[in-house]
Amino acid sequence: MAAAPVWSVDPRTGKQREQVAVEATAQEVDQAVRAAHAARGALADRTVRSAFLRTAADLLEGAKDQLVEAADAETALGPVRLTGELARTCYQLRAFAGIVDEGAYLGIVIDHPDDTATPPVPDLRRYKVPLGVVAVYSASNFPFAFSVPGGDTASALAAGCPVVVKAHPDHPALSELVAAVLRRAAAQHGIPEGVVGLVHGFEAGVELVKHPLIAAAGFTGSVRGGRALFDAAAARPVPIPFHGELGSLNPVVVTEAAAAERAEQIGTGLAGSMTLGVGQFCVKPGLVLAPSGTEGDRLVKSLTEAVSNVDAGVLLDHRMRDNFVAGVRERAELPDVESPVTPGSGGEHTVAPGFLTVPAAKLAAEGEHDVLLEECFGPVTVVARYEDEAEVTAVLSRLPGNLTATVHLSTEEAAGQGNGAEILAELTPLAGRVLVNGWPTGVAVAPAQHHGGPYPATTSTSTSVGATAIERWLRPVTYQTTPEALLPPELRDDNPLGLPRRFNGRMEI
Amino acid sequence: MAAAPVWSVDPRTGKQREQVAVEATAQEVDQAVRAAHAARGALADRTVRSAFLRTAADLLEGAKDQLVEAADAETALGPVRLTGELARTCYQLRAFAGIVDEGAYLGIVIDHPDDTATPPVPDLRRYKVPLGVVAVYSASNFPFAFSVPGGDTASALAAGCPVVVKAHPDHPALSELVAAVLRRAAAQHGIPEGVVGLVHGFEAGVELVKHPLIAAAGFTGSVRGGRALFDAAAARPVPIPFHGELGSLNPVVVTEAAAAERAEQIGTGLAGSMTLGVGQFCVKPGLVLAPSGTEGDRLVKSLTEAVSNVDAGVLLDHRMRDNFVAGVRERAELPDVESPVTPGSGGEHTVAPGFLTVPAAKLAAEGEHDVLLEECFGPVTVVARYEDEAEVTAVLSRLPGNLTATVHLSTEEAAGQGNGAEILAELTPLAGRVLVNGWPTGVAVAPAQHHGGPYPATTSTSTSVGATAIERWLRPVTYQTTPEALLPPELRDDNPLGLPRRFNGRMEI
Structure with missing residues (x-):
């Protein structure tokens, strides 16, 4: 069977503009996920990650005219809106770079031994580690800010998680362009290009959420599509977190x-x-x-x-x-x-x-x-x-x-x-x-933002916009009675990286 | 059809000791959940909640001899171990009272307007609110610490969520005794007794996780039982978070x-x-x-x-x-x-x-x-x-x-x-x-503890022991351009409750 073509379509005329790609087969999805998985190590260093995110923002801005034109051709959202959306997207990438640098998101807690507790407390040191490869499902209506370079991708990369993005069929050509820019940014920091995978096609999206190496998923779209993927994520032999934004009456x-x-x-x-x-x-x-x-x-x-x-x-x-x-x-x-x-x-x-x-x-x-x-x-x-x-x-x-x-x-x-x-x-x-006394349209990118809500607004209690969006792609690990020589620097008493933490019960900032 | 009896059994002989109750019908589950739901308002005040948790610990300690004897008769775990487990349970209830008092768990973030951001940031104020009634599934092996008065119940009540506990069939008589103590503690603080519901029976447990007013669930038990309930939670018209600890090889x-x-x-x-x-x-x-x-x-x-x-x-x-x-x-x-x-x-x-x-x-x-x-x-x-x-x-x-x-x-x-x-x-x-260089048995109750792990150890990225266990029962809400006069005191600029928060990007403790 010939692979199904993926067309870029002009919504102003309904006419096909060009064939961008073909829909990914299960094998191609597997390749993309494995390439992303292999890129994990290159994301392990926080300073590399934040530099990568900033370079991504710089390169996206540098390609602004080309990207806005490509986006408008496929979405008809107009250059003014799209220029603003791209600026927001770059702002968001830089905001997550700042969040990575600050390190509060690591949630570091250190407890020295306490024999007076019931039961006694041994030396315990906790922080958060990346979950693994994240599947990102692009939205139709935000070709930048909730798509290939959007909040899910930015927060996942910030957390140390490579991504495989399922492109939205409303802007496949733009998706390819943007993915190439992100990969160029990765290459500048020695990160394999597989760190940002891209696949097209409905079936590819279903394969993606079922892949054993996918550790979590982010989705923005319809209730029907989102619920189907949520159900697939929950039905896996190893279920994964599915952070979907589905629908809202507001x-x-x-x-x-x-x-x-x-x-x-x-x-x-x-x-x-x-x-x-x-x-x-x-x-x-x-x-x-x-x-x-x-x-x-x-x-x-x-x-x-x-x-x-x-x-x-x-x-x-x-x-x-x-x-x-x-x-x-x-x-x-x-x-x-x-x-x-x-x-x-x-x-x-x-x-x-x-x-x-x-x-x-x-x-x-x-x-x-x-x-x-x-x-x-x-x-x-x-x-x-x-x-x-x-x-x-x-x-x-x-x-x-x-x-x-x-x-x-x-x-x-x-x-x-x-x-x-x-x-x-x-x-x-x-x-x-x-x-x-305001209007809900316009979602600011800020630490206090929460873009999520009870189901079906969101399938979890998380946000897809704002600083805490990074929490979706992390899990805590505690090290018990682990010698200083073997601890990650984030968890050492002398705090060589100067990170905010809770130390013996007290916040240190 | 007659209701199925619930027997207390002596594991040292395999003989039935007494009939404790009958298995709850769907209608009785519904009553328990509605009574818990009606008790939400009484838990809204943090000072009431922490006092309730401390009283619960005091009353459990006061009933120590009776409770340990009842627990031993049904579990054969022995008075030394059970006395220690009860002490741990009381320590945990008081630890959560302290967490409620401190208020860091509220995750307060306040951003004043910033017109230089892209897009501009309006006044935004975020904190966490309780999810609603929590279903707690008791463990067999910890009749106190992971059962009726255990970590799931303590953290849920601390978060402001009433609970309905599914008693474990290995200690139904103890479950009734302990639930009565917790209700007595609630009554001392003007909280309706329905704030701690208790139901017996396998089918009742399945009904519970499907009930529309149940907002989240905590579970400690087998992979098979936990996965079945996880699947039921995910298949609901409105899926709910299911925090299950299922199995681990360690x-x-x-x-x-x-x-x-x-x-x-x-x-x-x-x-x-x-x-x-x-x-x-x-x-x-x-x-x-x-x-x-x-x-x-x-x-x-x-x-x-x-x-x-x-x-x-x-x-x-x-x-x-x-x-x-x-x-x-x-x-x-x-x-x-x-x-x-x-x-x-x-x-x-x-x-x-x-x-x-x-x-x-x-x-x-x-x-x-x-x-x-x-x-x-x-x-x-x-x-x-x-x-x-x-x-x-x-x-x-x-x-x-x-x-x-x-x-x-x-x-x-x-x-x-x-x-x-x-x-x-x-x-x-x-x-x-x-x-x-240690052994995994013995799980300390401490801020840095993490008792959870990749599936099937846990069905989520959360912990069931330690300070952060409270996060399972909360969701964030952000107030935008809301006048001071209408804001909850937790979110006011002048911080009348003296809570730790992130204020215009900086941590304040």
């Missing part, structure tokens, strides 16, 4: 007082957030609980005006376009659902943004409207109009896990007068990031 | 030089470790790589003498006794396996300790001897005699994951002369705790 609550204070500002802000990047963000606000009555009407009016002014756009591929058109039609045809701005087909290759409204009461109990509580990828949101706070609580209690949950409060409520704290307490169990 | 390498230096001391030490508690420890050394030739012969001779002097003992139940007798017979009958001290039946209700020897070459490649690389619960170990270092490497490369891996080195090797570092590098990928 609910927003607008209080009556907030709407009264600034309905127009909230409506306009919502329009901007839900249509940003043609609605192709995992943190797009997909459900907005807004009050019924006059204040909510003002919000809907301003949302209507703002969304009406947003042009139709090109989605990442035509399958997504078909799914979007079918998804909004299914939702719009439900009883009691209205479309102040009708979302759907915007032309042969584009989609038009829009939004739906529904009485919140329709979502408060199981029924045909439940599809409105499922993510619909693309520029659409659902505004559920509530009569009272009990309806808000009822709808929130029915939501699956989310990456984000947002509340818009009035100035007085934000100052602690009102039930803002109660609403935050209701939103916290629903999400990994809770926002007040 | 390999020990004795170098030629170490044997030459102190073969007798090592042989005697090994005898003590492998027969401790009638060999019923998850960290029992189950495979020892010892040199062939004269020095290794000395080790085997001293092991023979020491093990011959150990009395037969009572295992935790008669099923284990049958499995032990069958397991050692299967192993002893293999070609080239010898039994310097024959393990097996020691009488109607006891087993006799012993050990087997085999040429290491027989374990270096797949074959009929592979059963020797599987854990055999009880007082037996396998001494594999190696000809050279290549054989050691070959056998180690075939081992599954372990809780511990140990090497005995000579004084010179421990001082860095020789290949001690290379051996440590070979052992580190195999285990979560690596020991030099």
